[in-house]
Amino acid sequence: MLTLGIESSCDDTAAAVLQDDSTLLSSVLTSQDQIHTRFGGVVPELASRCHLESIVPVVNESLKRAKITISDIDLIAVTQGPGLIGSLLVGFSYAKALSYISKIPFVGVDHMAGHILSVFLEEDKPEFPFIALVVSGGTSSIYRADTFTKFTLLGRTRDDAAGEAFDKVAKLLGFPYPGGPVISHEAQSGDNEAIQFPRSWLEKGSLDFSFSGLKTSVLNHCNREKQKNNPLQLADICASFQEAAVEVLVEKTLLAASQQSIQNIVLGGGVSSNPRLRQLMERRCSEDGKKLHIPRPSYCTDNGAMIAIAGVHSHRENSEFSYDLDVYSRSAL
Ligand code: KG4
Helix, strand or coil: CEEEEEECCCCEEEEEEEECCCEEEEEEEEECHHHHHHHCCCCHHHHHHHHHHHHHHHHHHHHHHCCCCHHHCCEEEEEEECCCHHHHHHHHHHHHHHHHHHCCCEEEEEHHHHHHHHHHHCCCCCCCCEEEEEECCCCEEEEEECCCCCEEEEEEECCCCHHHHHHHHHHHCCCCCCHHHHHHHHHCCCCCCCCCCCCCCCCCCCCCECCHHHHHHHHHHHHHHHHCCCCCCHHHHHHHHHHHHHHHHHHHHHHHHHHHCCCEEEEECHHHHCHHHHHHHHHHHHHHCCEEECCCHHHHCCCHHHHHHHHHHHHHHCCCCCCCCCCCCCCCC
16 A cells, blocks of 8 residues: 655645655655745745745655655655745645546545554554653653554643744754754753753643743843843853753653553654653663664754554555545644
C-alpha cells in the first residue's frame, strides 16, 4: 500500500510517499523561513501564497523521488488541522482535488497525531501505551497514546507554546526567526546556571505548562542589564532560558509517566530537535527506568511522512471519507 502524505499547516510545504506502515520512499519539504525571517515570525497571508506556489512541485517531486506516478498511490493523507486556515486550505483543497480526479481515497489527519506518531518512522518503535510530549511552535502538550488512533490529552500550555517562547525570546534578543535553532546554538557556549530564570510548575501535580512568565523574565533581565549599561551576555541568557524551559518539559513528562504508570516515553514536534531537551530527557528517563523514543530531528519538525503514517492508521480504522470535510484551526485532540 502506498500513501501520499501532504502537510501545509504553517510555513512548510511538505509531501512524502510511505509504503505500508513505515517504509519511507521519499520525503520532500520546502521551508519558507527565508521569507518570514525579516518579519520576525510567520505572516499568514504570505505563507498561504508560498504554499500555492510550492504545493504542486513538492508533491510531484515526492512522487518522482519514490519512482512512482500518482496512479500508483492508494491513499492520500493530508493535514486537516490545527494550523493557519489559509495554509491548511491550500494542502487540503489540493489533496481533495487530486483524490477526486485520480479516484484515490483521502483522509484528513490531525497534525498532532502526526507529531505523536512520527517516531514510528524510526526502526526502534515504541510499544503502546506511551506518554508523548509534543512541543512545537503552535503547541506544548502531553498525551497518553493507547493505540495509533486513541490519544488522551493530559496537559497543555495555558499560554505560549514552547517553540513560541523560543521564537519570542530570540526576537527580543535580536536573533532571526525561527529562534529555537539559534538559541540552542548560542546556548552551547553559555552557562545554563548564569541566570536563575523561573520555572513555572503551576499547581502540584499539574501537567499543564506556562511559558509567558519565563519570556517576561528574560525581557526584564535584558532591560535591567541595559539600564546598568552592561553588555548582554547572550550565550548565558540563551543557555539559562533554555534550561528553564527544558527542565519543566522533562519533569512534567516524567510526572505524567509516573501518574499513568507508563514505561514508554515519546517526543515529537520541532522543539524536540533541541539537543539539550534530548540530552536531559535521556538522562532523566534512564534515572527513572523509562524507555525513551525520539525521532531524528528531520522527523521532529513538520514533514509529510508523519501525516502519511497517521493517515494510514486512521484510514484503517475508518475508511469513509467525504469531500464536504473542511479544515480547522484548533486541534480536536
Ligand atoms: O513542529 P514544527 O516544525 O512546526 C510547528 O508545527 O510549529 O516546530 C517549529 C518550532 C519553532 O518554534 C522552532 O523555533 C522550534 O520548533 N525549534 C526549536 C529547535 N528547532 C526548532 N526549538 C528549540 N530548539 C531547537 N533546536
